[in-house]
Amino acid sequence: MPRLSDSMEEGTIIKWLKASGDEVQRGEEIVEIETDKANMTYEADAAGTLEIIAEEGATLPIGDPIARIGDGSEPAPAKREAPKAAAAAAAAATDAPAAPAETATETVAAPAPSDDSGASNGDGNGRVKASPVARRLAQELGVDLAAVSGTGPGGRIVKSDVEDAAGTAKSAPAAAAAAAEPAPAAEAAPAAPAKPAKEIPGPVVSGDSGSGKGEVTIVELTRTQTVIARRMAESKATIPDYTVTTEVDMEAAVSLREQMKAAATENLRAPSFNDMVVKAAALALREFPKANGGYRDGKWELYSRVNVGVAVATDDALIVPTVFDADKKALGEISRDARALATRVRAGKITPPELSGATFTVSNLGMFGTTEFTAVIVPGQAGILSVGALRDVPVVRGGQVVPGKRMSITIAADHRILNGAEAAQFLARVRELLETPFSLAF
Template sequence: MAILLRMPEVAANATHATLQAWTREEGETVAVGDCVAEIETDKAVVELNADATGVLGRRLVAAGQEVEVGAPIGVLLVDGESAIDIDALIAAAGGGGATPTAAAAAAAAEPTPATAPAAGAASPAAAPSSRVFASPLARRLAARLGVDLAALRGSGPNGRVVKRDVEQAAQGGRPPAAPAAAPAACASAAVPAASTSAAALPADAAFTEVPHSNMRRTIARRLSESKATIPHFYLVADCRMEALLALRAQVNAGAARKISVNDFIVRAVAVALREVPGANVGWTDSAMRHYREADVAVAVSTGTGLITPIVRGADRKPLSVISGEIADLAARARAGQLRPEEYQGGSFSVSNLGMFGVSEFSAIINPPQAAILAVGATQAVPVVEDGELRPGQVMRCTLSADHRAIDGALAAQWLAAFKRLVENPLSMLI
C-alpha cells in the first residue's frame, strides 16, 4: 500500500521544519535508506530517508516551504501501485488537511511579492472549497477548543490553517496574515541561502529585507530568553600566555596537525571542570543538573548563524584528538552537515573571538548550561613582575555564570583553576 512521507521531528521539541530540497523526482524509484529530501532544521540540514522501496508518487510540498512536524509531505507508492486518491489516503491516515499538490507546489515555488495580505483578506489558497486545509495539530486543537475550522483563514503555507490560527480564534482574535511563500531552494545547496524580498519594496528603497532562517529565528528566541530570564554575572581574568605559546610552538614544530590556542583553551576548560565539578552544572526549573562529563560546546560562526558543536569528554582526550574533532565539527557545521546529537547538549560553552582581534567581551549563556567563557585575543602588553615593568603576552577571559546555579565564590574558584592551567600548560596535559 502507499506510504505517506511525513515531516520528521528532526530536532527535540521542534514544531516545524523547512523542506529545503527534494532529491528525487516524481516517478523515480527509491530504495530503503535512499535520501528523498533534505530537511532544514534550526541548526543544520538532515536527510529524509525512505523506509521502504517504491516509487515517489507525489511531492505534496514545494522546496523552501516550512511544514509542521508530522504533516504529509509526499507519497511513496509500493507494491506496484500506479495511482491513488491522495486526499483519501491522507484522510484515512488521519493526517488532517491535504498539503499542496504537485501543481500547487510548483506555483508556490514561483517568486511572489514578500508583502502579506491583510489579516481580513482571503488568500488565493483559502478560497471557498468543500475541504478545509489544516494541519493535524490544528485539527486536534480545534476539536478540543470547539473552534470551527471552516470559519478560519489560514496563515500557513498556501492558506493552510495552523496551530496559531486556532489559538487566536479561541481567544477571540483574528488569525495573522499569511506569510509569503518561500522561494525554492537549490537541491545541491548544503546550507540554505537567504533570499531577499526586494519585490515588496519601493523602487527607491534604501534597504532590502532578508527573511529570517530557521537558525536565525531560533538564535533570537533562545538568546532573548536567556538574557531576560537568567541572572548573569561576570568574572574577568587576565591569563599570561608566554608558557602556552612556547609549548604550542614546540608541539607544532613536529606535529602533523597544528594545534591552535583554542584547542588548548578547550582542554583547559574541560580539566578545570573536572577539578571544580560544582561548576559543571545546569539549571532546570525542577532540579540542578550535575553533568558527569566535561562536554565542551565550541561556538562556530556559519553563514546562517551561530552553532555550538560539542567535544564530548574533552578532559579525557589528548590535544591532538581535541584539535581534530574541533576542525571536523567546525567544517561540517559550516556545511550544515552536523547530526543533532553533535550540537545538542553540552555542559559548558566556549566562545573565542580572539582571532578577530577582540580584546574582551561578555557572552550570553546557552541554557540549560550555567556558564560560558568568552575568550579575547592574546595581546602584547606591559606587565609588572617583581616590581619591574616588562613586556608580556596576556589573554583576557570573561566568565558568564548563572547565579541560580553557580555562586560567586564557586565561579571564582573555577576561573582560578582555568587561569592556572593556561599559565602552566603542561599540567593540563597530564
C-alpha cells in the first residue's frame, strides 16, 4: 500500500485497472485507491507481470503488499490470503479479533465457504464477493447471493443488500426466529417494541430509533470523511484559536474585474474575486512570516514558500488543493491554477502533490450568500482566511449615504504563534491590497 498523502495511514483498494497476469509498463496506472484525502490512481513503479494480492475492497495499512510485479515465473499468491491479511490489518487497527464473522468489518471480504459460487458479484475466482455477516444472513433468509447486487466497496455484498433482496428490514436474528416459528396468516403479529437503531457494518443502515425521531439512517463515512472529522476535532481540541474580522471596500476590485471581463477571451478568462483574495493573502503572508507558519511540538515552523490552500467543496467532502508560490504568480496565473485544481478535485483526478504543502488556507462561502463565518484552522497552519459574500450596502462617503460594495473577511488564528495584534495587521494588509487591486495584477 503506497503512501499517497502526507497524512495517510491506510488505504482501501477501490478498483484494479489491470488484472493478474497482465503485462504492465512502468508509469502505467494499475489501481485506484481511496486515501484520507481523495480517491487516487497509482502507477506501476516497475515493468513486468502483475500479480494481485489485495482484492478490491480490502483496507490495508501503509507498507502492506497489495500486488507483485515480476517476470511471471514466480508462483501467483493465493487469492484467499488477501482478504485474510486485510481482515487481520483491520482487526489490528481496531484492536478487535478478526476471527468471528459477527465482528468482521464489511469492507473486507472473508474467504468464502467451499460450496459458495456464483458468476455475478464475483472476484474472478468463482466466489461471490460478500461480507461474512451478509453470507450468514443470506443463508438464514434463503437468499441466493449470486442474484444480489452489492453496494459495498468494489461491489461487495453487505448486510443491507441481503435485507433488501429478502424484502425485509428486520435483523437477522428476528428473521431467523420468524422463519423457525411462522405466525398464522390470518393473525396479526403483535407489535414489537421499537428498538434503537444499531450501527451495522455497511454503507447505509436504517432502523426505527424508538426515541420519537422516526427512522434513523446511519451512513458509514468514507476514508476521506473520517480523516477530515478526526483532523477538525483535533484542531478544535488543541488549537487556542480566535478570530479577527474586517470589512473590505470592493468598489475598485469590482471595477477592475469588469475591465478584465471586457478584455477576456475564450482562452483567457477574468480572475474571480476569490483569486484576488488568494493573491492578496499571498502577498500579505510574505510580509508577515509568522502568519505563513505553524506551531508544532513547542516550536514555531516558518515556511520559506507561500503556498495557499483553496478549499473546494465536493458532493461529500471538502478538499483543499494547493496553489504553490502564490506570492510569485501573476493574478491570471493564480486564476488558471485555481480553476484547474477545482476541476480536477471534482473529477476525482487530483494528485497527491497537489493536496500537500499548503502553508495557509482560504475558504470562501460567499457564493452561497454567507456574509460572515469562521472556518476551522488546518492543523500545522497559523490561520485560515474566511471570505464572505460581496454585498451592496449603504455607505457614508463625503457626508452622503451612497451605494457601496463591501465584503467581510475573517481570520481564525492560532494564538500560540500569531497574537491578536499580528493577526489584525495581517488582515489590514489583505484589506489594503484588495482596496488597491492594481497591485494584485502583477
